[in-house]
Amino acid sequence: MDRLQNTVRPYAWGSATAIPHLTGTEPTGEPQAELWMGAHPGAPSLVDRGTGPRSLADLIAADPDRELGPAVAARFGPQLPFLLKLLAADAPLSVQVHPDSDQAAAGYADEERRGVPRTAPERNYKDPHHKPELICALTPFEGLCGFRDPAEAADTLAALDLDSLKPYVDLLHAHPEEAALREVLTAVLTADRDEMAATVTEAAAASARLGGPHATYADLARHYPGDPGVLAAMLLNQVSLQPGEALYLGAGVPHAYLSGLGVEIMAASDNVLRCGLTPKHIDVPELLRIVRFDPATPAVLRPEASPDGEEVYDTPVHDFRLSRYVLAPGAPVRDLTLPTPQILLSAEGSPTVGNLPLGPGQSVFVPAGEPVELRGPGTVFRATALT
Known part of the structure; x- marks a missing residue:
């Protein structure tokens, strides 16, 4: 390794x-x-x-x-x-x-x-x-991440009480939902740049006054003044x-x-x-x-734990697989040998991979099939691919 x-x-x-x-x-x-x-x-x-x-x-x-x-x-x-x-x-x-x-x-x-x-x-x-x-x-x-329910997005825009946003609010109440979202995003991204910049400035000021979840949009506008992405963000879920x-x-x-x-x-x-x-x-x-x-x-x-203590984040792709081990002091040694390549990243503690001690933020590459053991204590993320 x-x-x-x-x-x-x-x-x-x-x-x-x-x-x-x-x-x-x-x-x-x-x-x-x-x-x-x-x-x-x-x-x-x-x-x-x-x-x-x-x-x-x-x-x-x-x-x-x-x-x-x-x-x-x-x-x-x-x-x-x-x-x-x-x-x-x-x-x-x-x-x-x-x-x-x-x-x-x-x-x-x-x-x-x-x-x-x-x-x-x-x-x-x-x-x-x-x-x-x-x-x-x-x-x-x-x-x-991802589009919100259009009615919720409409409520977010309507709360700003701006005439320039009312056409978008009306569109978001239309059906079907996917067509409504497409129309609003298209309108935001293709609007006159100067007019959109003025709308975003007004929306940012109103968001700052409202606070709460709206404070996110005021912060976006602080970093990207006049950017239509601020309004696009109002269509998305906050996570x-x-x-x-x-x-x-x-x-x-x-x-x-x-x-x-x-x-x-x-x-x-x-x-x-x-x-x-x-x-x-x-x-x-x-x-x-x-x-x-x-x-x-x-x-x-949230990770799903396997019997050997590996906690796997399940995803629908083969390009990568991410998991982690959270090892307390005195935890059993884990055999991590795989027929696929691995990168092991220490996120916490002082784990040892093979004979290599790892501090937080340090990592190792393990070629496919190479025997490798993990000792704690610490938290180690394991990245590999599926075949």
């Missing part, structure tokens, strides 16, 4: 203190938004097998059957199919959606055929893969996770993380379509094609 040397991504929305506090390191004064663990080409982890640091992506590409196991390599190709992160949000991320596998493959092929550079800001599909993801809270964690709780985000579900520290796992893809709270490119027609407008209450996941 290999201790991982991981890269911190300093996105502007990141917390300057959450990851340093977890890892026991000094803050740099700069935001530390994400700590990446895996073989994603954007920031692959490094390992040292006695000849100096080397990219985990290069090691896997050189011998995928050994590192991933034949079954994972056959299903996903010569690449680790998941990316594990620590994510620390101190400001809202963009409202976004991800395509399903067929949409991603078709969109990627179309942009390749049209010669859209992969680094172009207007490029929607960086690869032909879907991007399901799961966030598990380490601290209280706030987010937005609060307690430590240990998780949220699965499938294809087409609009979502945004607002604040908190969590362990995130996702398929190793870069395909994101944004619909607000961002200065980045928004392709409204493509976004509206991908978004699923069915209202639903988000399902908060």
Whole structure:
């Protein structure tokens, strides 16, 4: 197994203190938004097998059957199919959606055929893969996920008592519900930018006066003045996770993380379509094609314990599987050997993986089939793939 040397991504929305506090390191004064663990080409982890640091992506590409196991390599190709992160949000991320596998493959092929550079800001599909993801809270964690019942969204808008929002309120009371949500989101994203900016400013001021749940929208507008994503957010469910709780985000579900520290796992893809709270490119027609407008209450996941103490977050994809072990002092040694590749991340305490002690925020890569044992005390997250 290999201790991982991981890269911190300093996105502007990141917390300057959450990851340093977890890892026991000094803050740099700069935001530390994400700590990446895996073989994603954007920031692959490094390992040292006695000849100096080397990219985990290069090691896997050189011998995928050994590192991933034949079954994972056959299903996903010569690449680790998941990316594990620590994510620390101190400001809202963009409202976004991800395509399903067929949409991603078709969109990627179309942009390749049209010669859209992969680094172009207007490029929607960086690869032909879907991007399901799961966030598990380490601290209280706030987010937005999925469309609310249109009547509830209408009540939220109506409470602001603004003439500019009344047409949206009327639309949200129309039927069928999915068509009503589509019409309102389309109207918000295609409105005159200056007029929409004025509406958002008024809505933010009214939200601040009302307080309570509306305070979230005032905060969004503080970070993104005049952004139509503030109104888009009013169509979505607000979700609060307690430590240990998780949220699965499938294809087409609009979502945004607002604040908190969590362990995130996702398929190793870069395909994101944004619909607000961002200065980045928004392709409204493509976004509206991908978004699923069915209202639903988000399902908060709690781990299911197996007889050996592994607590599994059940999700409907094969690209990743996330679980955790919470080991008290003196707990039995756990055999974690699997025929699939693993990343083991310490979140608390002082566990030992094989002969490697791990502090909070430290992680190891375990090649497929390599014998590995876990000793406590501590909390360890286990990331792997299914075949």
